Amino acid sequence: MKSLWNDDEASLYQGELGQRVYSSRLLGREPTLVLHGGGNTSVKVTEKNLLGEEETLLYVKGSGADLEHIEASSFAPVRLHPLLKLAKLPTLSDPEMVNALRTHMTRADAPTPSVEAILHAILPYRFVDHTHADAVLAIMNSRDGEARIRDIYHDNVVIIPYVMPGFDLARAVAERFPAAAGPKTIGMILLHHGVFAFGNTARESYQRMIDLVTRAEDYLAKHNAWNISAPALTPGPVPLRRELAALRYQVSQTAGFPLILCAHTDSRSLAFTRREDLARLTQQGPATPDHAIRTKHLPLLGRDVAAYADAYRKYFEAYGAQAGEPKTMLDPAPRVLLDPQLGVCSLGRSAKEAAIVHDIYSHTMDIQLRAARLGGYQALSPKDIFAVEYWDLEQAKLKKSGKPPLFAGEVALVTGAASGIGKACVESLLARGAAVIGLDIDPAVAKLHHRPDFAGFVCDVTDEPRLIQAIEHGVRAFGGLDMLILNAGLFPPGTRIESLAMAEWHKVMRVNLDANLALLREAHALLKLAPHGGRVVVIGSKNVLAPGPGAAAYSASKAALQQLARVAALEWASDGIRLNTLHPDAVFDTGIWTEEVLSTRAAHYGLSIEQYKRKNLLKTEVTSRDVAELAAELCGPLFAKTTGAQIPVDGGNDRVI
Numbered sequence: 185m186k187s188l189w190n191d192d193e194a195s196l197y198q199g200e201l202g203q204r205v206y207s208s209r210l211l212g213r214e215p216t217l218v219l220h221g222g223g224n225t226s227v228k229v230t231e232k233n234l235l236g237e238e239e240t241l242l243y244v245k246g247s248g249a250d251l252e253h254i255e256a257s258s259f260a261p262v263r264l265h266p267l268l269k270l271a272k273l274p275t276l277s278d279p280e281m282v283n284a285l286r287t288h289m290t291r292a293d294a295p296t297p298s299v300e301a302i303l304h305a306i307l308p309y310r311f312v313d314h315t316h317a318d319a320v321l322a323i324m325n326s327r328d329g330e331a332r333i334r335d336i337y338h339d340n341v342v343i344i345p346y347v348m349p350g351f352d353l354a355r356a357v358a359e360r361f362p363a364a365a366g367p368k369t370i371g372m373i374l375l376h377h378g379v380f381a382f383g384n385t386a387r388e389s390y391q392r393m394i395d396l397v398t399r400a401e402d403y404l405a406k407h408n409a410w411n412i413s414a415p416a417l418t419p420g421p422v423p424l425r426r427e428l429a430a431l432r433y434q435v436s437q438t439a440g441f442p443l444i445l446c447a448h449t450d451s452r453s454l455a456f457t458r459r460e461d462l463a464r465l466t467q468q469g470p471a472t473p474d475h476a477i478r479t480k481h482l483p484l485l486g487r488d489v490a491a492y493a494d495a496y497r498k499y500f501e502a503y504g505a506q507a508g509e510p511k512t513m514l515d516p517a518p519r520v521l522l523d524p525q526l527g528v529c530s531l532g533r534s535a536k537e538a539a540i541v542h543d544i545y546s547h548t549m550d551i552q553l554r555a556a557r558l559g560g561y562q563a564l565s566p567k568d569i570f571a572v573e574y575w576d577l578e579q580a581k582l583k584k585s586g587k588p589p590l591f592a593g594e595v596a597l598v599t600g601a602a603s604g605i606g607k608a609c610v611e612s613l614l615a616r617g618a619a620v621i622g623l624d625i626d627p628a629v630a631k632l633h634h635r636p637d638f639a640g641f642v643c644d645v646t647d648e649p650r651l652i653q654a655i656e657h658g659v660r661a662f663g664g665l666d667m668l669i670l671n672a673g674l675f676p677p678g679t680r681i682e683s684l685a686m687a688e689w690h691k692v693m694r695v696n697l698d699a700n701l702a703l704l705r706e707a708h709a710l711l712k713l714a715p716h717g718g719r720v721v722v723i724g725s726k727n728v729l730a731p732g733p734g735a736a737a738y739s740a741s742k743a744a745l746q747q748l749a750r751v752a753a754l755e756w757a758s759d760g761i762r763l764n765t766l767h768p769d770a771v772f773d774t775g776i777w778t779e780e781v782l783s784t785r786a787a788h789y790g791l792s793i794e795q796y797k798r799k800n801l802l803k804t805e806v807t808s809r810d811v812a813e814l815a816a817e818l819c820g821p822l823f824a825k826t827t828g829a830q831i832p833v834d835g836g837n838d839r840v841i
């Protein structure tokens with residue numbers, strides 16, 4: 185592993201805490217060392233308090249911070265002395281420990297110190313770095329792992345057998361230190377957990393971490409366990425969307441709430457799921473407690489969700505009873521699913537959560553493959569994994585996390601997503617926690633949002649194969665389809681019937697009508713599998729109810745679309761799918777309405793632009809956002825019992841009323 189230390193860069197960080205920030209970020213930049221808030225670091229600093237007295241503080245990473253982007257303010261300053269006294273207590277419950285950590289801080293607004301703070305405190309070194317390095321995890325979770333670790337590190341590290349993180353681990357380490365450490369000690373290995381490195385300077389501690397991990401990597405290379413690339417497999421062009429949606433439906437039913445399912449069918453994932461030793465490799469458990477919390481104890485092999493849930497209940501009954509305090513069972517649905525056709529699927533309450541699960545499981549796969557080369561993967565016992573999965577502190581976090589957003593775990597597709605009402609719909613749906621698939625002919629859609637819960641596809645909705653392909657990609661990214669917003673439309677320049685060419689008529693019909701038929705037809709099977717029932721919102725037009733001269737093709741296309749939606753509402757009610765229509769009018773904050781067009785139209789009526797925009801009964805301006813917010817709410821529980829409705833969003837129009 186390459187050291188990223190750079191003296192020039194380091195010199196920009198002032199003081200010991202500054203140096204601590206710098207080298208923590210270096211660790212955070214390497215995903216094979218720490219992932220998504222994993223790992224932690226500290227520094228012991230002597231400072232003068234308000235009274236002018238000197239005291240030694242432990243600046244330790246606050247829980248929840250990510251090393252890669254850590255700031256000085258993300259470190260919690262805790263008085264060292266009381267921590268050293270606490271470490272001598274025979275027992276201390278984890279909630280009591282967290283309380284003690286918080287009450288011994290010198291800054292009231294600092295984050296809660298890492299649960300490993302006492303462990304950092306008792307290590308008699310100024311800088312302490314802790315990671316869950318993949319290479320070391322692969323070795324310690326292999327057959328004869330402990331012997332291999334001793335063989336690699338000799339007297340350079342102190343080895344601690346597995347103890348669950350928290351106070352008990354700090355105690356176990358306190359009992360060994362400093363007696364077990366010698367002049368050559370540069371670090372500590374916690375079996376089935378991770379690596380510590382120490383030093384007198386940030387640089388020394390960081391370099392020692394790199395050194396310890398490099399030795400593990402070299403060992404793996406020497407034992408033919410470093411290069412684990414599999415033969416290339418090209419996934420077939422077979423559509424998977426219905427199978428994925430069916431699976432997501434089952435998993436969501438088992439969980440009791442909708443989940444996002446992200447399928448990875450790349451060569452590496454497929455090769456992994458097709459291994460002969462897959463069950464032996466994957467049905468033991470994660471490589472470190474940090475991973476157990478995110479990915480659950482085991483992945484599901486294949487698609488038998490009911491059998492997985494049964495096994496999970498048994499696991500809970502077997503270990504929950506021994507756990508002392510009563511535990512509330514988490515939902516019995518898997519978070520990782522391995523299937524030879526569907527590849528590696530990750531699941532989460534949001535697309536972000538599913539992405540984190542996938543990142544972590546990706547590293548688990550490498551660890552397991554390398555351990556297999558060393559004679560077999562050997563993980564923590566299910567009892568130990570249970571203790572972490574049902575840790576008081578984790579359960580408390582779950583309770584605190586509050587009510588999920590309205591559309592948590594749900595997926596929406598919006599056409600015409602790059603601008604105007606479509607773009608606003610994307611925002612309204614994202615704001616309510618949905619993952620959104622955006623389609624648009626404008627390439628800007630691909631870069632509309634850089635976040636895990638948005639997938640934009642450039643797509644002409646009249647190109648049926650492209651449309652189907654975009655749905656396929658969207659479902660692979662999020663697992664299904666719950667909501668559909670039919671928004672893409674064409675509003676051609678005014679033409680009277682006597683001069684309306686057939687080509688122009690067909691062009692409008694193709695976009696405003698035909699494309700929506702194709703979309704509805706392709707979406708039906710998916711919407712039927714929506715855990716909370718499918719919902720469709722049609723963006724109609726005032727012209728359906730009150731057509732205007734010069735807009736024959738537009739008005740006819742929107743009226744036909746409306747009729748199509750009404751028939752769909754009749755046909756699909758028994759599948760639990762609701763379809764409702766909004767009829768907006770005079771929404772001017774879209775690309776078509778430039779200032780110039782607006783002023784020409786306003787002048788035509790002898791009005792100012794402001795008056796023209798409010799040319800309705802309520803004298804109010806209707807924005808894209810107004811339409812989008814209502815479209816999103818139409819998909820929500822307020823309208824759970826409404827289908828086939830048509831609602832104007834036009835500020836009141838006497839021709840419509």
Ligand code: ZN
Nearest residue numbers: 223377378474
């Ligand atoms: Zn750890």
